[in-house]
Amino acid sequence: MIQRKLESFMARRRCTLLGVGPMSKNCVDVTIELANNYKIPLMLIASRRQIDSARFDGGYVNNWTTEKYAKYVIDRDKRGMTILARDHGGPWQNTNEKDQNMSLRQAMASAKKSFEDDIKSGFEIIHIDPSIDIHGSLTVDDILERACELLDYCCEIAKREKKEIIFEIGTEEQSGGTNTMEEFEYSLNEVFKFCKKNKIQNPSFIVVQTGTKVMEMRNIGSFNSPFRIVNELPAEIQIPKVIELCNKYNIFMKEHNTDYLSDEALKWHPKFGIHSANVAPEYGLAETQGLVELLEANNMKKLVEKFLKISFDSKKWEKWMLPNTKATDRERALIAGHYVFSKPEVIEIKKKAQIRLKNISIDEYLKAKISDSIMRYLRNFRLLNLV
Amino acid sequence: MKKVATIILNRNLPDVANRLYEKFQNNDAKETDIFIVESGSSKKNLSKHYTWWANWEDSLEHGLRYPRGFNYALSKLLEEKKFKSYDYYFLVCNDVEFEQKPIIKTLVNEMIKHPRVGILSPCSPLWGEKILLSKNETKYFWYAQFISWFVRREYMEDVMALEKPTYMDFLFDGENFRGYEADIELIIKGYANDWATAITTKVLINENETYLKTRADLMKTDPYDENLRKVLKEGKKWLRTKYGFNSRWTINLYSKFFYDQFFEYYPELSKYKV
Numbered sequence: 112m113i114q115r116k117l118e119s120f121m122a123r124r125r126c127t128l129l130g131v132g133p134m135s136k137n138c139v140d141v142t143i144e145l146a147n148n149y150k151i152p153l154m155l156i157a158s159r160r161q162i163d164s165a166r167f168d169g170g171y172v173n174n175w176t177t178e179k180y181a182k183y184v185i186d187r188d189k190r191g192m193t194i195l196a197r198d199h200g201g202p203w204q205n206t207n208e209k210d211q212n213m214s215l216r217q218a219m220a221s222a223k224k225s226f227e228d229d230i231k232s233g234f235e236i237i238h239i240d241p242s243i244d245i246h247g248s249l250t251v252d253d254i255l256e257r258a259c260e261l262l263d264y265c266c267e268i269a270k271r272e273k274k275e276i277i278f279e280i281g282t283e284e285q286s287g288g289t290n291t292m293e294e295f296e297y298s299l300n301e302v303f304k305f306c307k308k309n310k311i312q313n314p315s316f317i318v319v320q321t322g323t324k325v326m327e328m329r330n331i332g333s334f335n336s337p338f339r340i341v342n343e344l345p346a347e348i349q350i351p352k353v354i355e356l357c358n359k360y361n362i363f364m365k366e367h368n369t370d371y372l373s374d375e376a377l378k379w380h381p382k383f384g385i386h387s388a389n390v391a392p393e394y395g396l397a398e399t400q401g402l403v404e405l406l407e408a409n410n411m412k413k414l415v416e417k418f419l420k421i422s423f424d425s426k427k428w429e430k431w432m433l434p435n436t437k438a439t440d441r442e443r444a445l446i447a448g449h450y451v452f453s454k455p456e457v458i459e460i461k462k463k464a465q466i467r468l469k470n471i472s473i474d475e476y477l478k479a480k481i482s483d484s485i486m487r488y489l490r491n492f493r494l495l496n497l498v
Numbered sequence: 499m500k501k502v503a504t505i506i507l508n509r510n511l512p513d514v515a516n517r518l519y520e521k522f523q524n525n526d527a528k529e530t531d532i533f534i535v536e537s538g539s540s541k542k543n544l545s546k547h548y549t550w551w552a553n554w555e556d557s558l559e560h561g562l563r564y565p566r567g568f569n570y571a572l573s574k575l576l577e578e579k580k581f582k583s584y585d586y587y588f589l590v591c592n593d594v595e596f597e598q599k600p601i602i603k604t605l606v607n608e609m610i611k612h613p614r615v616g617i618l619s620p621c622s623p624l625w626g627e628k629i630l631l632s633k634n635e636t637k638y639f640w641y642a643q644f645i646s647w648f649v650r651r652e653y654m655e656d657v658m659a660l661e662k663p664t665y666m667d668f669l670f671d672g673e674n675f676r677g678y679e680a681d682i683e684l685i686i687k688g689y690a691n692d693w694a695t696a697i698t699t700k701v702l703i704n705e706n707e708t709y710l711k712t713r714a715d716l717m718k719t720d721p722y723d724e725n726l727r728k729v730l731k732e733g734k735k736w737l738r739t740k741y742g743f744n745s746r747w748t749i750n751l752y753s754k755f756f757y758d759q760f761f762e763y764y765p766e767l768s769k770y771k772v
Contacts, residue, residue: 291629291630292629292630333626337678337730337746338726338730339625339643340626341624342624342625342626343626344626344627344629344630345626345627345641345643347640347641347746347747347750348626348627348630348639348640348641348772349626351640351750351751351754352772375744375745375747379745379747382747382751383747
């Protein structure tokens with residue numbers, strides 16, 4: 112059903128589907144609202160760090176467990192337009208698995224449990240990404256072997272639970288900038304062979320490199336750059352090539368790291384035939400900036416400072432920094448803001464601010480900011496009924 | 499008679515142009531005549547080997563940049579009735595660095611092996627295109643950046659200005675001063691006239707951007723970032739004015755369209771498709 116739903120939507124109009132990172136409760140609410148108001152399928156793409164099973168104590172987004180989050184979304188998604196999707200599921204994709212220095216077998220077993228709870232909870236798209244190994248580097252064959260094992264396991268669970276799911280495979284981690292066409296085609300062939308042999312469904316999506324890469328508060332990949340980036344295949348060559356390959360294998364392409372692309376670049380997504388794209392940190396930043404702006408505009412400097420300090424001290428901005436970064440502490444705090452929304456101290460800050468802001472609902476204000484940010488994608492991806 | 503004319507474009511970097519000239523002189527003199535076109539260099543910064551000097555006021559002030567610079571050199575060769583003497587033209591910017599070995603023969607052989615190739619570009623180890631090419635391999639592309647191009651005369655004759663070509667229109671469109679997407683325009687014209695553009699790893703190049711980054715004042719050109727900003731701004735305006743295109747992606751797909759059509763006409767060349 113999910114496969115048919117997406118296919119029939121895309122058959123009606125040339126568009127690019129959007130995957131929204133559930134950066135916060137507000138972000139989830141806005142996604143559900145937009146999907147239902149405009150009757151467009153929107154994918155909520157939760158990483159394991161954002162939301163994971165109760166067995167792993169949930170994630171940083173609203174302290175939700177997979178089960179509670181799924182119930183929350185399903186209850187509110189009246190028209191059934193919001194699709195629960197797992198983003199980057201796989202071994203060592205949850206921080207606990209890294210912190211506990213799990214072995215391969217332990218991490219695979221742990222990832223399987225996480226997938227099992229996803230499927231039982233009603234997730235419909237499962238992204239299998241076994242590209243991380245904390246004990247050493249991986250060959251393409253290692254990754255494929257693990258991906259196939261997880262694919263097989265998820266199919267078994269779905270069959271047992273009588274759930275319909277579809278799969279996304281691949282990762283943007285494989286080779287940094289661009290994965291080679293040979294590697295891409297080889298991986299697809301191997302997975303399809305495995306699926307045929309084991310009589311399981313082929314994956315519906317594959318993550319492809321289109322020259323997008325998010326660092327700090329911008330997209331530094333070749334898609335957005337009119338000039339050559341060293342060691343990267345120009346997007347002018349890369350994009351038509353990967354689209355050709357996806358069409359050859361009849362698989363939807365999924366672009367990751369689409370955040371912060373210009374309107375011009377986004378408008379080209381449906382024209383190129385990019386089937387779907389994921390956006391996450393940009394929405395987190397929209398909400399964080401909204402909160403800071405609102406408090407500053409209402410003379411709540413101390414609360415802003417406190418919030419920015421909590422965010423900065425979390426160090427969650429570290430992985431987003433460019434080498435030789437010139438980002439200010441404030442910018443770093445803004446980048447990390449969404450990671451700390453669920454901390455009791457931040458909830459307290461918002462409560463205090465709300466008491467002083469009698470005529471404005473902070474969450475409604477923030478939702479409007481997130482909505483603006485998501486709407487930019489809906490318009491450029493031709494997801495809105497334009498006629 | 500030599501089959502190849504190598505044209506080096508220089509602006510105010512005589513030492514760099516001299517080195518490049520001498521590199522060709524030492525390694526490839528049997529295969530090529532070498533010319534240096536001075537793109538509005540000041541008198542004291544002329545290469546000792548220079549052939550032509552664009553020294554009118556505007557060129558001294560702004561330079562010719564690569565589109566007008568190579569057009570000027572080609573128009574001089576036509577004027578001197580030498581244009582038809584060469585089968586191939588190697589258009590080289592002065593900041594390009596080559597391996598210290600003969601390369602012209604390799605490029606000529608590659609052109610002979612690929613008779614439908616109009617433009618052949620050496621690859622750089624710093625280009626992503628290398629992942630689509632094995633070692634010592636040539637493939638056809640719909641997108642290739644101009645750094646140094648080995649161009650077949652027959653191709654040029656199919657696409658160049660017909661009447662009294664000048665530095666404004668001989669091969670490149672001189673209205674596109676800084677040359678943003680001027681390269682892709684020539685690729686399109688090629689495929690539209692059954693000429694492919696290829697990139698080869700048989701000859702490797704490196705663009706030494708340190709000259710632009712650190713010696714812009716000496717070159718009497720804009721600082722690096724300012725130049726990039728102008729390249730984009732003026733290039734976009736040119737694209738809009740000439741084609742009504744509002745995006746680089748449009749001209750890219752336009753090129754891809756002719757590229758795909760080329761292989762419909764020449765299916766036997768599909769093995770060179772990327």
